[in-house]
Amino acid sequence: MRPIHVSFQVIQVNDNYLKLKAGYLFPEIARRVKAFSDSSPGVELIRLGIGDVTEPLPKACRDAMKAAIDEMGTESGFHGYGPEQGYSWLRESIAKSDYQTRGCEISADEIFVSDGSKCDSSNILDILGPGNRIAVTDPVYPVYVDSNVMAGRTGEANTLGRYNGLSYLPISADNQFVAEIPSEPVDLIYLCFPNNPTGAVVTKEELARWIDFAKDNEALILFDAAYEAFIQDDSLPHSIYEVEGAKDCAIEFRSFSKNAGFTGTRCAFTVIPKNIHGKAQNGDSVCLWNLWNRRQSTKFNGVSYMVQRGAQAVYTSEGRKQVKALVDFYMNNAALIRTSLLEAGFEVHGGEHAPYVWVNVPEGMDSWGFFDFLLEKANVVGTPGSGFGASGEGYFRLSAFNSRTNVETAMNRIASIRWSK
Numbered sequence: 001m002r003p004i005h006v007s008f009q010v011i012q013v014n015d016n017y018l019k020l021k022a023g024y025l026f027p028e029i030a031r032r033v034k035a036f037s038d039s040s041p042g043v044e045l046i047r048l049g050i051g052d053v054t055e056p057l058p059k060a061c062r063d064a065m066k067a068a069i070d071e072m073g074t075e076s077g078f079h080g081y082g083p084e085q086g087y088s089w090l091r092e093s094i095a096k097s098d099y100q101t102r103g104c105e106i107s108a109d110e111i112f113v114s115d116g117s118k119c120d121s122s123n124i125l126d127i128l129g130p131g132n133r134i135a136v137t138d139p140v141y142p143v144y145v146d147s148n149v150m151a152g153r154t155g156e157a158n159t160l161g162r163y164n165g166l167s168y169l170p171i172s173a174d175n176q177f178v179a180e181i182p183s184e185p186v187d188l189i190y191l192c193f194p195n196n197p198t199g200a201v202v203t204k205e206e207l208a209r210w211i212d213f214a215k216d217n218e219a220l221i222l223f224d225a226a227y228e229a230f231i232q233d234d235s236l237p238h239s240i241y242e243v244e245g246a247k248d249c250a251i252e253f254r255s256f257s258k259n260a261g262f263t264g265t266r267c268a269f270t271v272i273p274k275n276i277h278g279k280a281q282n283g284d285s286v287c288l289w290n291l292w293n294r295r296q297s298t299k300f301n302g303v304s305y306m307v308q309r310g311a312q313a314v315y316t317s318e319g320r321k322q323v324k325a326l327v328d329f330y331m332n333n334a335a336l337i338r339t340s341l342l343e344a345g346f347e348v349h350g351g352e353h354a355p356y357v358w359v360n361v362p363e364g365m366d367s368w369g370f371f372d373f374l375l376e377k378a379n380v381v382g383t384p385g386s387g388f389g390a391s392g393e394g395y396f397r398l399s400a401f402n403s404r405t406n407v408e409t410a411m412n413r414i415a416s417i418r419w420s421k
Contacts, residue, residue: 016152021161025142025387026050029371036375046410047381048337048398051196051355053261055329057310058322061260064313068306079305084296086113086269090308093315094269098254104241110273110289112296113303113311115266117226117253121190122147123299124222124251124270127291128278132187135167137179139197139385139392141224144190160390170391171198173349177358178206185217191240192224194231197388197397198358199350201236207243214249220276220288221250226268229259229327231353247273251288258355258401260314260323267303267311330355333400333407340411341398355400358385370396378413 029049037045056062071077085091091108099106114120122143130153136144145163148154155164162168167186169179177200182189191210193202214221221240228238240246255268262268272292277285303311313319334351341348341359351357361370367384374380385395400407 014150014152016150019149019154019156019163020146021157025383028387029381029383032372033375033381043379045375045379045381046402046406046413048400048402048407048410049381049383051258051399051401052263053258053326053330053401054403055261055326057261057265058314058319058326060313060316060319060322061262061310065306065310068309072305082302082305082308084300084302085109085293086111086303087305087308090312091269093312094254097315099239099241099271102238102242104239105247106241106271106273110271112270112272112292113308114268114270114296114300115303116257117224117255117268117270118143120268120270121222121224121253123295124292125151125153126295126299127288128188128220129281133167133185134165134188134190135169135182135186136190137171137192137195138162138168138390139171139388139395140190141192141196142388144222145389161386162390168389168391171195171200172391173347173360176200177349178202181209181213185219187217187219189214189219189221190224191221192226193237194227194354195350196224196227196354197356197383197385197392198395199352199354199356200358201231201233201353203235204237204243207237207240207246211240211243211245211249215245219249220278221246223250223252225252226255227258227354228254229323230331230355232331233353236353241271241273247275249276251276256311256314259327260311260319261326262307262311265307265310267307329404330400333402333404336404336407337398337400337411340415344415351400357398357400359396359398361385361394361396367393367396374414377417378410380410380413 090113091111094111095106095108125147134148149163154166157163167182171177171179177198223240225239231238240250240252252271256262272289274289276288278288280286314323334355334357337357338348338351347360349358361367367386371384374382383397385392
């Protein structure tokens with residue numbers, strides 16, 4: 001009998017992923033750390049790299065989650081699928097406490113509870129057309145760029161790692177890490193304040209300039225406020241909606257990850273005012289709230305009941321106190337890092353309204369060189385600035401998310417090897 005030959009079509013991949021640089025920043029850090037650990041067994045590393053919290057969840061949140069689990073064990077208290085937009089009692093707490101008390105006219109039905117602002121800042125591209133011109137700061141949180149690359153909204157990367165099709169807005173000490181308004185029209189603008197990675201903040205007056213630009217150019221601002229709880233100056237805005245006109249042109253992303261320690265628990269939210277509209281190909285005006293609601297209803301099953309009860313507890317009297325204690329703890333770490341590095345002769349930025357300290361690397365080194373240097377000489381893990389963009393070269397990010405003992409030890413180690421390159 002003659003053999004039967006069956007030909008199978010080879011599946012096609014999304015070629016846009018092939019345009020991504022060698023590796024996402026944090027996996028590359030993990031690879032280098034693993035290689036060092038494998039070659040240096042027994043060395044105790046202190047990790048001040050990624051922005052993962054280290055302190056336990058607030059007691060108020062834990063108690064609320066435990067009570068919710070007990071509810072789920074009863075017929076009357078059991079909850080199956082919840083509303084994709086989030087339970088109304090959580091959205092009402094958010095609207096009142098985070099917005100209305102600060103003079104922002106945001107209603108509960110403009111809030112969408114999710115499992116992370118990182119996810120939402122990527123998924124929002126689902127409802128936005130591929131022809132939009134996109135502006136990002138440089139350096140920038142890598143997810144903003146990589147998610148656009150994955151979605152096919154860019155060309156190839158050049159020798160600096162910048163992708164064709166994106167407008168890069170350099171930020172550095174020269175402009176106080178606040179980007180200049182684009183010189184040409186763009187449609188989507190990513191802004192993050194307090195800024196990751198630089199730790200910079202923005203005033204209401206500076207935000208007003210962006211809002212005026214967005215309205216004049218019919219653009220949309222994607223505003224990441226994941227670190228707003230760390231702002232120490234009451235005159236600085238916690239939300240873009242504190243500035244007049246923002247409800248016409250801005251979507252805001254928030255998270256419980258950093259302020260309440262939900263990095264492993266997963267809960268966040270996105271605000272989409274109902275009066276923000278885009279245009280369909282036929283020129284019709286389309287409400288973005290409707291599109292996002294449709295997207296979430298199709299692709300998202302909501303955050304668990306127990307986690308949302310834990311998030312709601314953030315807004316209780318005890319929850320507020322405990323969250324403030326967490327924020328104060330990390331900001332005291334940041335102050336310790338700032339002071340120690342300044343005393344060691346480094347030029348330091350950030351760390352005053354954000355849990356990140358942005359440091360100029362020593363002369364004669366680049367960002368990855370300094371990463372390897374600290375790893376080998378001080379056994380401290382940080383984040384090279386160049387991993388956040390071409391304009392991040394020459395800088396280095398240290399995170400305040402760790403124990404006090406580890407932060408103190410890390411600073412002593414760095415100070416001791418500062419001049420022994």
